[in-house]
Amino acid sequence: MEVLAGRFRGSLLDRSTQRWVRLTGRQVDLQREEWLAGPCGDHDRIGESWLLREAARLGGSVLDSDRALGLLPTMTVLDGPAFDSSALRRQVRDFYEQTERWQLELQSQWSAWAWPFGWLISALFARRLDQLSLPLRAKDVADGMTSQLTSVVDRNGRLIGSSWRRRLRATGATTYSGWYQAVALPGTRQPSVRVVFPLPNGRLVVFLRPEVSTVGGLTLISPAGGWGDDGAYLVVERGSGSPVWARRIPVRESFHVYVDAQDVLRTDHVLGLWSVPALRLQYRLSAIDG
Structure with a gap:
């Protein structure tokens, strides 16, 4: 009975969020605004079947996990008027092109005002959906994070997109389960990194503008x-x-994403609402083969 009550509350929350989008957003035609198309999760849980559905929609096939490629086929797919991938350090390029070779350790720090908001997301959505389970306590990240990459290719073996799922080792909770591609928004010749997070009856679509930072780092x-x-x-x-x-x-x-003075690859990830920082995640990235 408690499980059924939890599912009912979850369904009500999902419907309320979806209604808010319909009331305050705009109706779109995905044939014309394909940049907003992408995978949807299952009805009451994100699950893993969304990847097979998206591969079928795009006419691609899913590679076995031991044949996974990178988040991007090559960093040159982001080259454009405002970005030159040849200026990046080798380690930065390697992480995006051979992501499976890297393991992740992290630390997290919430802003005092935002921690209750993070707890609310975790309690109402993340645990139930197995998606966006942001670490709330130091012990959540003490054992690091697992990284599982799955590639989708076309009939010629070219990478169409990659699914990247990261879990906290300490809790097993999924922090991010997303779909990664390089996409140029309408009206621009500069590609961006597009990340799609499947949700029930929809998705969160994030476009990240690439820039080369000092000493060959990457800023998104x-x-x-x-x-x-x-x-x-x-x-x-x-x-x-x-x-x-x-x-x-x-x-x-x-x-x-940058290489520090000790030649260690690191990532600083800042998540905020409006212009106010809410959560900072700091990653230490190590090549598995040394």
């Missing part, structure tokens, strides 16, 4: 902006034939 930014700019979008797609709704949301992210 999801900034403030208008419709069609880099940033975060919540999409509600209830099924074939139903209207699709989307709205831009005030989630801001930045990633700085």
Whole structure:
């Protein structure tokens, strides 16, 4: 009975969130605004079947886990008027092109005002959906994080996109289960990193603008902006034939991937609402083969 009550509360929360998007967002045609298309999770849990559905939609096939490629086929897919991948350090390029070779250790730090918000997301959504389970306590990250990459390729073996699932070793909770591609937004020749997080009856779509930082580092930014700019979008797609709704949301992210003075690859990830930082994740990345 308690499980059924929890599912009912979860379903009610999901419907409320989806209704908010429909009331405050805009109706979109995914044939014309394909940049918002992508995988949806299962009805009451994200699960793993979304990857097979997305591969079928794109006419691709899923590689066995031991044949996984990188998050991106090559960093040159991000080259454009504002980005030159040849300026990146070798380790930075290698992480994105051979992601499975790297293991992740991390530390997390919440802003005092944002910790209750993080707890609320975890209690109401993340634990139930097995998605976006952000670490709340130091012990959650003490044992590091697992990284599972799955690649989808076309009939010629070219990478279409990659699924990257990260779990906290201490709790087994999924922090991120997302779909990664390089995509140029309409009206621009500069590709961005597009990350899609499947949700029930929809998805969170985040576009990250690439920049080369000092000494060959990579900065990815999801900034403030208008419709069609880099940033975060919540999409509600209830099924074939139903209207699709989307709205831009005030989630801001930045990633700085760099090699420190000790030749260690690191990432600083800052997540915020509007311009106020909420959570900082610091990763230490180590090549598995040394």
